[in-house]
Amino acid sequence: xxxxxxxxxxxxxxxxxxxxxxxxxxxxxxxxxxxxxxxxxxxxxxxxxxxxxxxxxxxxxxxxxxxxxxxxxxxxxxxxxxxxxxxxxxxxxxxxxxxxxxxxxxxxxxxxxxxxxxxxxxxxxxxxxxxxxxxxxxxxxxxxxxxxxxxxxxxxxxxxxxxxxxxxxx
Amino acid sequence: xxxxxxxxxxxxxxxxxxxxxxxxxxxxxxxxxxxxxxxxxxxxxxxxxxxxxxxxxxxxxxxxxxxxxxxxxxxxxxxxxxxxxxxxxxxxxxxxxxxxxxxxxxxxxxxxxxxxxxxxxxxxxxxxxxxxxxxxxxxxxxx
Numbered sequence: 001x002x003x004x005x006x007x008x009x010x011x012x013x014x015x016x017x018x019x020x021x022x023x024x025x026x027x028x029x030x031x032x033x034x035x036x037x038x039x040x041x042x043x044x045x046x047x048x049x050x051x052x053x054x055x056x057x058x059x060x061x062x063x064x065x066x067x068x069x070x071x072x073x074x075x076x077x078x079x080x081x082x083x084x085x086x087x088x089x090x091x092x093x094x095x096x097x098x099x100x101x102x103x104x105x106x107x108x109x110x111x112x113x114x115x116x117x118x119x120x121x122x123x124x125x126x127x128x129x130x131x132x133x134x135x136x137x138x139x140x141x142x143x144x145x146x147x148x149x150x151x152x153x154x155x156x157x158x159x160x161x162x163x164x165x166x167x168x169x170x
Numbered sequence: 171x172x173x174x175x176x177x178x179x180x181x182x183x184x185x186x187x188x189x190x191x192x193x194x195x196x197x198x199x200x201x202x203x204x205x206x207x208x209x210x211x212x213x214x215x216x217x218x219x220x221x222x223x224x225x226x227x228x229x230x231x232x233x234x235x236x237x238x239x240x241x242x243x244x245x246x247x248x249x250x251x252x253x254x255x256x257x258x259x260x261x262x263x264x265x266x267x268x269x270x271x272x273x274x275x276x277x278x279x280x281x282x283x284x285x286x287x288x289x290x291x292x293x294x295x296x297x298x299x300x301x302x303x304x305x306x307x308x309x310x311x312x313x
Binding site: 002006010014020021023024027028029031032035036039089090091092093094095096098099102105106108109112113120123124126127128129155159163 | 171172173174175176177178179180181182183184185187188189195196198199200202203
């Protein structure tokens with residue numbers, strides 16, 4: 001049941017929770033309650049479990065963890081060019097050591113965090129949980145064009161700041 | 171490595187304390203369920219204590235108010251107050267409470283007398299006699 005519901009529930013919590021660092025605690029609380037329930041009352045089918053878990057997350061968010069204040073979405077024109085630019089940016093080659101350098105990864109994550117809570121949530125949904133740009137944008141209540149543009153600007157800036165000399169065209 | 175792969179690694183690295191993943195979570199959940207603890211248990215416990223205290227204070231306040239207004243016939247109130255019938259001022263709320271309770275007792279007593287074929291006493295006269303100090307409760311019971 002974890003495998004079936006975790007990605008959805010994590011994304012649900014990530015996109016709504018007030019403080020991102022509470023996400024794991026919230027999920028633990030929700031799944032612990034669920035675990036106790038199935039131990040005392042038996043198993044549930046996936047649809048019922050998902051419904052129950054979602055209700056539980058909503059409850060925890062409203063009662064203990066709080067929901068994020070929605071940021072005003074900056075409307076971006078959806079011309080398709082930004083998506084192409086992002087794809088191009090993400091396909092750029094980098095030295096392999098970059099992915100193994102914990103210090104560098106920490107710095108990159110901090111830099112993403114400095115670009116705003118919404119950007120960090122977008123990166124988590126898209127790059128960590130594998131949500132498409134459209135799904136990520138919908139979860140965060142913003143347009144797909146804004147989400148694409150935000151990720152593109154961040155990725156381009158990171159490459160420029162950290163890998164301007166090393167990068168090569170794919 | 172591509173920039174996309176690096177971003178995936180960065181997000182995974184940055185979120186390791188936010189999202190441990192299903193396996194990590196399962197371990198935490200099992201430990202949590204075994205210990206019967208919740209991360210928010212402290213918060214919930216304090217909430218329950220506060221709510222209970224508020225409910226208790228509210229109930230006490232309502233009871234005290236209703237008692238002071240003479241709405242609740244407290245048994246043996248006069249004894250609790252440490253005063254006798256004829257020592258109580260008839261303009262106090264307590265007097266009203268006790269008077270009503272005594273009235274009910276006397277009516278019940280009258281009812282029992284009637285069942286046993288005896289004459290009924292005049293409740294209001296007996297009350298007046300008690301209030302004036304001409305009769306004691308014991309004397310009324312012996313009548």
